[in-house]
Amino acid sequence: MTSREEHQTLREMLGSLALGHLTAAEADRVQAHLDGCAECRAELAEVASVVPLLDRVDPVTFASPASPPADLGARIRAAVAAEPPRTDDLAHRRTSRHARPGRTRSRLVVAAAAVLVVGVGIGGVVGRATAPPEPAAAPGPYEPITLEEVGDVDLVVDEAGLVPHTWGVELAMDGAGFTEGAVYRAKFRDEQGRLQPAGRFLGTGAAEMSCSLQSGVLREDVQEVVVVDEQGRTVLRSAL
Template structure:
């Protein structure tokens, strides 16, 4: 499994056409028998194509704001001040105008620079069945696989307000790994992102326990 993880971490290098011949041959052989890695490599392809459009010589350039933006901002401030002589404008509003102008200049520069950077696709959600052991609790869950482990997005209500609940993931070999804690919110619906270092293909189940250690809900993976 350690070999699988090491090879999976090289998918980005492989997608960009880098790596030594020996490394690429080993990863190519691994891809023939691993559907998960083939799917992840396919998801990296759009990012590879976008990176090819980026100009490395311009990544460190500081984008300039649109021509005339500074003059328009100053003219707007001057007009606001002139109007304030006829109808007193609260000081708080003038400060807000100046702050908004500065934010606009910064946002313009940031937006131009951001356009040259690739935007990753959102991770896939895998709905999983949840078995609830406490009558007043309602819950559903989705699993998100990552290269660093697994994320469980838990939606629920009915957890005792203020009580600390503990989540855990059980691996195929029986090892139990913590996946975070959360506070109950009563009848209010909550959404928790619980993270574990266990890879999705190694996970057998996850569970949520109350402060006494009693199982509140489980899900077989």
């Protein structure tokens, strides 16, 4: 079990620990984890602070359970919407490396959340399905690439780059001007000249988006990166 899995599992036992409901062996195991995990220690402190209050709860008041407030669902959705979405480390790294004046972080993050990134096609699906878990701290070197507009399009690519993995390659791209709601597809041309699918994303109009597209094609086999629009027309191209 990785320490992360251990953390998730033991975290759910903190409530039982605070209530004294664990066996000695379970309590020892949780205690051992607590020694090395500040996050769980903080959570336990919070849980423990509530325990004395539980003693004062009158069980009779639970005889007729209160129904949740009518607006509970809306409040939860609002709270979730207000919470910054998790972005992958790559997005973090790129954003922190390239602080862009005039573009706020929150705008970028919101746009990232709006982008639909789905691995499609054999390349993408195989790449995902067979990918061994890689330590998050060990992505391959980031290789910036230049994506040039093809034809009569008005796209802005602020940054694009490839990240090689053992299972294939990842295309990371920040940009704007992709027709809002339109589906774009990224493809990699392999050494046989075939275009391999590398996933798709939704345009966000003028709002900046940040996407990560993945393919089972290995970096050394990628000869060209292209992005095509809904009609299959190539809108971006990068010879490598």
